[in-house]
Amino acid sequence: MTPRPPRLTALAAAATLLVGGLLAAGPSVQAAGTTGTGTPVKAQDGPGTPAITPTPQSVKSRSDRITITPTVTVVAGETADESALAVVEKALEQAGARRVVRSARASASGLTVHVGDAGALAAQKLEGPSALPADGYVLGIGADRIVLAGKDTTGTYYAAQSLRQVLPHRKRPGARVGGLAVRDWPGTALRGVIEGFYGTPWSHKARLDQLDYYGEHKMNIYVYSPKDDAYLREKWRDAYPADQLAQIKDLTDRAVRRHVEFTYALSPGLSVCYSSDEDAKALVDKFQTIWDIGVRTFAVPLDDISYTDWNCDADKAKWGTGGGAAGAAQAYLLNRVNKEFIATHPGAQPLQMVPTEYYNVSESAYKAALSEQLDPDVLVEWTGVGVVAPTMTVTQADAARKVFGHPILTWDNYPVNDYATDRLLLGPFNGREKGLPGRLAGITANPMIQPYASKLSLYTVADYSWNDAAYDPRTSWGKGLKEYAGGDARTEQALRAFADVNYSSALNTDKAPELAAEFARYWKSGDSKRLTSVLRNLGAAPARLRAGLPDRGFVEDSGPWLDATESWATASRTALRMVDAARAGNGAQAWELRQQLPAQVERAKSFVYTGLDGRKVPVHVGDGMLDAFVEAATAEHDRILGVSGRPTASTSLGTYQDNTAARMLDGDDSTYFWSDGAPAADDQLTVDLGESRGIGDITLAMGKPGSTDDYLHEGVLEYSADGKNWQQLTAFSGKPDVTTTALAGTKARYVRARATAGQTSWVVVREFHVATTDGAVTGNPPAATGSALSSAADGDPGTVYRAARGPRDGEFLEVGLGAARAVGSVTVLRPAGAKGAADIQLRNADGDWRTVGRLGGSYTDVDAHGRTADAVRLAWREGATAPEIAEVVVAK
Template structure:
């Protein structure tokens, strides 16, 4: 991806960190904060699955006529007539046999005109008759693509009996540039993965591999002026050779802008570097001016340099293709739209042969006619679309395995000269998306997102396709920023809306999820892919188990007959801190599956505690104006951990707010809020705000005066009847995200409990009495608490006990009135008599709640 500091996941992690807002690219340093969409609409995936009747070709051919009545035998092999002696090595998937079916291969303008092949690089004709196969390319690349189509036909189910149906294919690419940019932040691909991907590009008719890994120091600072060391240079040479074999243009990119000096010395440094790369076989070059600040952002200097390189390097060499550039203003989000903006300067001064990258309205965004109209009208050429998908350097705890969509199917080469995908640092796992990008860029109008995805799953994991599909359909969303549809075949519900049939169906899906890791382990033959997926598969299987058990627990909960059984099963299905840490590091199911589990457990905990205590629990809920404020992400404001935070996930705007639903009208006397991801220099907060409360959610009362640049907010006052409390944004120029680490209303402390408390850590021991099952206290030795006069008994709710704990009841003088041993996580403590003044629990126990019974 295209920011200069990739995000770190926080310890208990919900989201990746984001720095800086929507400042101009020329005004500040960058990080992945700009990797954000300003909308969070989760659009449905278009298209539908098609029955191809055993004939699988990717990309989808423009013209395909099949004659099922006649077949061509291929079992005995082919009698090859390679007229220009270039392709025999590419036909190893068919045995050579003089008695086999004749296969004639030719290419060139003359042969292409005769075969009515379109005059476009990569175009070809493939005719399969009972006695011969005729393959004609417009150029050598077209002939190579025809061979790839023939190979896919022989691998299709239709060929299982050793014959192919007779057919005519006349095919060509819609866009001249179709491929992949290794342009993400993070761990660059290994040499082996790069080679594997280059073969993949060739197989599916992608013609561009742009080498620009942000963490390659010889591509960028500090060593862009230096030659590659011997080992790395040899790898580059091997990548060029592999690309040439696959008719892929290996485009080597340099990223000099952060420290370039606009002088003759650095110009010569650049020429020297290009010549070194030329000597390694590179014939295609790009220059990136993205994600920089300072003098390097000067658009006039950039175009002057590019034009001079065109005249003095590209044209002088003679066999080097026109340059490609990524401008500093590569997104509409911060581009200056005026005539003085860098894009307009490009349009007026840049050599028209040079291709210009564009990421769209924002850094991760859909390809639309509107965004191309904006850029093309300024740069005076069809833009080269850099699609930041399926890149995850801004959400490195996710894998994106969903369909490729969001690319307009009405576009032509008149609007965009090409589409290039920026994938994940997980190269093998990126192939599913690249399979779709290849299909789209070749045949735009016929692109079918769902059908392509279904074919891609079978292509990558043919022996465990259903398992891979289950993982992929639930591993598509980003949870923030550039949202992707996920789990669209699964219906979830809240416990209050329980339906037996729906529950049974969902339970079966969770069982499938639970079985995926084992099925993938047994059936996925691509071990490199399996290794990349493995950490996510492990957590995915655990999610299936948790979801399945949540439904089993809900049946017990709904019966309402066995409180002890419910609690025992409940604590077996909660996520431990270690569980949550592991899940946060490798997330999936964030749109439906994990929220179902979270909501189900929370809703049952709320109802269960309300039943035991006879009052509304204090498990407050996050609310707000942002779409993410209605998700489980807001729980991070209430987890008693100031290192985690809820974030809006989109830019703040006028009248935005973040708040708390207290679940009931209460007397509010104190509010404490920690804004931002830290209290020192973070930018994701409301810098001008007010704290308000409301009993009905309609009429709001200000509790504070206007707050300016306050990360730490604290209010105390006379009781206010309120169910809702919020922090509301006032007039501000800030467009960053908004983040809140904690939002405490009526924080519980030992001095306001209403009884005495003794424990190792009093500030945490109050969690045993906070009327909230979402918190707990880890007692290592003992905890003692005073007994109020109106209490007759207590219900003790703990986690599984490592050993029995002792319950000691004492009178005012400290005399022991009763001693009992507690061995189960659910226990009722009956008071020995009316003289009990204090109860002491001795031993190790995680205590969720001590519920008084009056």
């Protein structure tokens, strides 16, 4: 087993200084940013400079070059280990070398590669790595040699990973490689991943794969802390079954070979008695079992537990109650573990812990107790300001160091999706200030339930934590996509399109930013050809990824989201074709396409993810963009047709989870809008009818079982024609269900409920119904159950009047126009395949009905030549087929 470098020894010493108030970077870090003469060095990535990830601190091209000879000699120096040598040898073979031989001395003829030999840099006139911090390295290519010189064995291993990226892939020797000088070091000591989510734990195979990925991307810590491993939490005192212990050993051995610290995190907080000698011994004994299989880094997370309820009476008797008591009890137990286990095991890394208050920097009795009583060399993990912190700043990190009094290792809850299992979070690491890594003991990112899909975001985490000064989220994201696609341009394009519609998160608030830009361009320019190509590529992306993505685990992880993406792209293309047809005056084709959309959208929403509990969770992709485009395209079709479209809802309040304002208008009392906070005076919920219409009965149904107090306690119902000037309909107070009727003749486009006072409870609205009086529909046959006569002219072609029976002689369906006016045309929309015949008639000023056309097919458009009428009707011809009418549109 390769000895672990003591990378945390200096960190532990620094911790003591930090407690004393010193926040400046240590001398070794200062030295890392200069050349031997004190001249600052910066990353250079100019033309011809090969891409290395994570982005190096300094890359410079040289004027000389080397050639990959048929036989390459590898000379191992003092900081070379078998892991680094294996990476180098494989990279040379892939570059075309037929034979790679190890020797104690350089070759007199072929290329020689010096691994872990800083002295060999002299021929290249490069400074050695002695001034660099742990994990730093120098890579030199030129002067007829390649030299990899690490500050330590891990640094040399990282130099090998950089060389792997620099060398070409060739089938035969002779490749010429440009000269290069890389001087590189990490921005923070610890960089990696904490498997700390709730939900389906990763498979053993996936964890092994992850460790390989971390080594390739210069991440050096993996914290084993899956919330649903019972032997870490509920059964923390119990010994592992032999097979599970063997798997942990397997992971530990792989981690050593990849220069990753495997950290074992035991979470006793659900049942531990802090004062108990037996529990302290159980914890130490469990750690000893894990030590015996090779683990050298340990953590005790005490997150997501109660610290107001003791697990034993002895703790209350010893410490009392309150946050300060809990902090003292936790410090007592951790100090025992630190003294009885960590201090007695040479080679053990500093103990890590997660406080119960891990999500803020506010002062508290709990934090004060930890700061004062916890051993100074214990690392404290912290998620930032918020459980999922949208941003993280240097100021916040400094505040965390001060309030906890210990070095801070961030537990960054990105790209974790256990709180949003319906989504993949494939955007870059974002919102983290430059300079932050240098203030931290390290950065660990909590990944998604999907291990392989997590790699896209983890690539950017590795890039930021290594070199935050050069980090740009979008640039790093693009490089990660290219690498993950295996160098194939078509696969990269497909992966980018798929990642874009799975981009948004608490850290990346832009929804599908690249697709959103294309939608915006289309609505501005009307260039459907370009958008058609974009949507075609999006629809083809899932098949391309399934066929060509090298990492098959990603395809398995992403299956439901791939299916949903393909279906949403199909629906969006249909919506685009619909608008094109409507704008071209081809109403029949546009209507045919509009009728295809509901089934396509339903299919796009049908794909599910199966959680740990077996629950089926509908997945979301591109929500707020793809679905919004379909809705906007439908509204555009309806506008061209001459109807107002279905009413829409909006609010000044935020939305809790996916309980959107649209649910106020879905006709389903079991669904609801739910705010994410309490309203203040003048907060409002508004219904937009699309155009000014006569209004009648209004119903506002608020509250729900389990949230009976969530309603507007004090407010008014108001209406407006222009959204600026408002008139009151009624005031209400202290009741969740409000009804009123507008005075006859009242016309409005907008109706709103406005709070007239602030309150502490949130707001639930089950339904906000505004009945309209113009366009009133009367006649026969009666509507079938679940349908309504009004659906024939409600401004929404998506709703359908379905008759309960066939028409009888003399029956008709009449749509009032409110007042006599000129009628330019009458368009009747019916569902595809609908049957039944009728005369289309207008009523003139004398009350007489005149036939202007006949109903035929699903789309009938009749020119009325500007005749004046106050009503239109469909005079049915007797038949057995029950009529179906989606919309009667009367245009001026």
